[in-house]
Amino acid sequence: MELSQVSVGFAGAVALRKASVSIAPGARLGIVGESGCGKSMLGLCLMGMVPDAGQVTGSIRLNGQELVRAPERVWRRHRARDVAMIFQEPMAALNPLKRVGDTVMEPLMIHEGLSRSTARARALALFEEVGLPDPAARLRQYPHEISGGQRQRVLIALALACNPGLLVADEPTTALDANVALRIIDLLVRLSESRNMALVFISHDLAAVSRATDQMLVMYGGDIVERGPTAQVLAEPRHPYTQGLLGARPGLENRGRTPDGRRKRLVTIPGTVPPLHDLPQGCRFSGRCGQEFAPCARQRPQPTALGQGQEAACHLLSPLHAGHGTCRGAA
Amino acid sequence: MALEDPARMAYFLIRRTIGFVLTLLTVSVVVFAVMNVLPGDPALTILGIDASEQALENLRRQLGLNDPVHIRYLNWIGGALQGDFGTSHSFRVPVSELIVERLPMTVSLAISGMVVTIILALVLGVAAAANHGKPGDWGVMFLAQIGIAVPSFWLSILLILLFAVSLQWLPPGGFPGWSDPLGAIRSLILPTAALALVQGAVLARVTRSSALEVMRLDYVRTARASGFSRQRVLWRHVLPNALVPIVTIVGLQFASLVTGTIVIENVFSLPGLGRLIFQSISNRDLPTVQALVMLFAAIVVTVNFIVDVIYVFIDPRLKART
């Protein structure tokens, strides 16, 4: 799957700006940012499920086929079979009136034309694959009768039913207990490896992303501000926002120390995310950054390659402004 | 859990059944009280002010009016439970016979009205929700708003004017009986339409808002993400979930369906229970009125009870809560 220069605009607001992402088969990509940063919108772009009011521009290619302006009917053919998605609230995401077995069997019967009994056998195998205990009994239960972690496993089984090449997981662990979340992450990684299935893991939890993915994007205000190998970005964040997310920003309590805040959740950035219709002109992060200088307020920073596949969009890192400021990573 | 727990299910059913019986008893007391205890002499009402004292006394004895009130109530309710509603004064036959004779008409109208109402409301309501904010939605909402304000008897008159008086396609009223199936169906078309258009307007609005509510939920997004067609998502995932509040409203609306049936029978001179009740008022036939009011009230209460129970069967989540 290839996204290039994809923007999503709603009346007067840009939810996603010129995002280019490429996902190879079997790759695991993390997308990180605070709520409202555009990460979920990016996920919906991958599914062709941007709300009707949104204007999508750019190019979305799936196995070489252009889908950016494809009608719902074309996208529908790809959902479940090529791209599947799981959501944050496993309770809310399951039809409460259907037994979970029937929920998983439905796409098999509709998309693959399987008979009820064959579909049931496949659903049973899927339940086993996602590690549901006593899968035969689970098939007959309703969503309210099983635990949150089990519901998320059911949703994963549903997403896997038609063997998609890409699974988009939008905050799949946020609503779960910490140890349940870890097991779900490990399950996703294992499935991605065993099925050679690409995984897009959207989360605001850096620890989860670190465990689940090998490449990552950091988003802020609809822009991708930093990207690179997950381990690299988390070890040496270069964009002030990423540094803020990791709680290792110079000028705050951790000045001069090596960043060891990998397990920390975002907490230390002053201010709040501005609403999408009221973003600052130049760099989206200006106003909250704390390391601003002349161009930040006026000019939008371009991504700068930093070696080892890492790049970040910050004026501090740009060769045009070399020598200015004190970006920690460059120092 | 509760699904596999017959004890909790039984407890729930028993509790609801006791409530149902208590409600029926209360209603019967109210009906009896209004018809018998309020100031006024039923014998005088029936025979009129010109009746001789002797005739009045005879009728009072015949009606058991000289017994204490509670004895009369127990006699009435005891008889009713065995299917004995007393004797009609105007028709001089047991009321139960009248009811048996007229019931098929009323049931035919009520069922056809209900079925058409539900189909109309579900189709229009879901279609409006699926086209939320578009002209189709506005059109349905506009019609529903008008439909709520149009009295069923006026709509009936307009339908008669158009289809019976002007076009002469359908009979303006009357009912030939089920021995003439084609004629019977033709006679039921206009009454059913009048009943269903008005009832359906209310229900279509409920269906629409209920479907809109469901369409916002996450599992509908899951269904879309599973690549299902719009129609499938709408009818297989949205509608069943939207049905839960709709069933409640159908139950609540049943009282107005009964009222509507009584009114419509009178508009179209259909020989059912609703027509009978009005004939009995004109004939001052108190035992018949009392029996029919009780019967209608009992039907409403019973339907509400059934809806309560059905509710639990449609929504597995409720089973856990009961």
Next chain:
Amino acid sequence: MSGRLPVNLIIGAVLVALVVGVAALSLIWTPHDHAAMTIRNRFQPADGVYWLGTDQLGRDIVSQLMVAARNSMTVALVAVLIGGSIGVMFGLLASALGGWVEDLIMRVADIGFAFPALLFAIMLSAVFGPSLTIAVAAIAFINIPVFARVTRASANQIWMRDYVAAARAAGHGRFAISRDHILPNIAAPVIVQGTIEFAVAILAEAALSYLGLGAQPPSPSWGRMLSEAQTLMFMAPHLAIYPGLCIVIAVLGFSLLGDGLRDITDPRLKRRRA
């Protein structure tokens, strides 16, 4: 939301003003005496003298419709006021006392809900003979559980407010609090319900009069005009049009007004629209 009023409120208010205005006007002026019969003038077509023509007894249609509007408004007002007051009282009582009293009142209200106004009117008419008073009583009766339910639900929310807690702490009794704090604060939902019930009452009065259980001749009523028109359908179909239109306008007006008032007073809806 900008400060704009909802469309339904505006349309509803205009229609209500029209109907109430005509009803009020009929107190001092109608084009003709509504009851004056001139058999010579029967079934006159609409013209400059009789704006909508005359009926089978030569009575002016417009004048009858105007007086019928007044009768309809009066019946609805009296019925909703009586039923509403009793219902609000029971609702306040249930909310103030709680416990088994509340349960009992609400259970009885549930039963009342299942009892259509028509059946009540039928019973009363069978005993006392049909009259407008009975129609009013029946409509008032079905309003009691409706208002009891709305009042209790709103009042229960107010009871949880801090200022009520403060009043209780200050030693005020339940009934004094109900009167001084609860009642003024539930006015909005009760008035909204009252407006909607007004529409229901107009419809119910028309139906009862149509069936002969409401207004008795010679008092004009939209419902009764329709039942008379139905017998003349082959001769004078136009007589069956105007009274029905009047009912629709009046009912539509009050129900739109009620919906509109709800839209601007219910904070829950406001938040959803924002």
